[in-house]
Amino acid sequence: MPNRRLLAWYPDGRVEVAIDNTQFMNGNALCPDGSLVHCEHGRRCISRSNGNGVPEPIVTHYEGKRLNSPNDVTVAADGAIWFTDPTFGILMPNQGSLVEPELDHRSVYRFDPRDGALRRMADFDEPNGLFFSPNGRTLYVSDTARSLGEIVGGHARDTHEIQLFDVAADGALSNGRLFCRTDHGYPDGFAVDARGWVWSTAGDGIHVYAPDGVRLGFIPTPEVASNCAFHAEGSRLFVAATSYLLALDLIT
Template identity: 75%
Template sequence: MTQDTSLLPGRLLRQAGGPKTIEKFTGIEIHDSRLEEVLSADAEPVILYQFTLHGEGTIWDTPNGRLVWSDVPNRRLLGWYPDGHVEVVIDNTEFMNGNALGADGVLVHCEHGRRCISRSDVQGGATPIVTHFEGKRLNSPNDVTVAADGAIWFTDPTFGILMPNQGSIVEPQLDHRSVYRFDPATKDLRRMADFEQPNGLFFSPDGRTLYVSDTARSLGEIIGGHEKDTHEIVAFDVAEDGTLSNRRFFLRTDHGYPDGFAVDARGWVWTTSGDGIQIYAPDRTKLGFFPTPATPANCCFGGKDMDRFFVAAKDYLLVLDLKGPSFLSRSANFMRDLAR
């Protein structure tokens, strides 16, 4: 008997077509003239897609020429393509959140449901590659980035085991919430630093500084209050073997807290906040700001020439066009090589 597939959901979520404008956009704030080198004061972000429940984990997937991001509660990994169409890349995920492009050009993911780091596979799913630390299940990996040497770095807070719409409610096996470094070649997993609730992370262009956001404040939104109000990005010096030192405060956003963020070729930190994107120089000078129609959770640079800035803001996927390439670090050069 032939299965009737007429009522099954399709992979296509948006037809090819142009973006939509944001109503009542109030404009970009230029606080420092250096920002004018890459961003016009009259530029405006536009809407590429709407109707995610909680967009997260933006990454430019160069080998496939698309922007990939997670809709965590809807349990989907989505892909936006330059012609404007949006499709489901992986359906029925285990609450994927953060994503990154591995050194081999294959996507790696953070999963709340299986509490692991996974890797996209040829069957259209994902295979776990990191599930435990010292014999105990990870908490709920949240965000991930890949260093110049190919090591996979990720954060492991407890958000995904506190919210049933983003994972499941279980007791953690670990008594710490940490940043880890995983070497895919040797399978070595190292605990690098502890936090209240580590969230986003990203390297400086030269790989010598690691930035990590700690957003324990957000637990107040989840459980109606929390004794810790941490809402900041900290920085570390990174040794050649990955060892972290010189932990120091970097910034707090003007509103809300810094969730995901990206670092450009100049070392500028483009971070999410309660009401939009804030941009800071490495010396902590605030360079500028632009509002988003909903609270953003993550962002990345992308596009064929790495001259576009993508933002996942709750139900929106937005993009802001820049004056020129703004992500020319080792990672971007590597990704361009993949596309050749």
């Protein structure tokens, strides 16, 4: 993100620049129609690219006020785009720009591309990663206000946890509760496999949890892991670990 490039890795080992000179793109997700949606700190928006390499903003404001700095995004089974909107990108100059927020909250949103409706679903200290369970009935959201301690003058909130919510048929969230806290660092990005296991990044590697929050295992990484994603078949986990892209082949 600080280098303002979206990179593409290919199975033969090639790494190419897919989009150069980005507006501090962070999280990305694939839509059912094959288009990519992006979180942009620079333009403080959700954008979409349709293969032409030119991302176009599709969500920029909530109730007439500019978003903070969208961080991560996932697409639900019904095509709705869910994203987190913390303030990292307007507090850290290497991730965006230093500006005062227009919103007085940091939230998770649901955007329906069919009718353009944007709904504020839940508020957090600083929401970060998010992902659905395999059946779509549970939403996991990480809250990582602890990371603001990396900024000179950062606030004292020490939140470093993943919360989960029940998801109704219309997308409404309820019964928010603690899922887990990491012992080292904070749970930045994470992924959920077909069994419902949660694979979360932390300061020391990848921590694996059962759907009931029981810790199943740990995979150390050579550098701090910030996000992870499964190959479509679920047999390989890709991990973004600072200066490495790691691939873990799994026995399922």
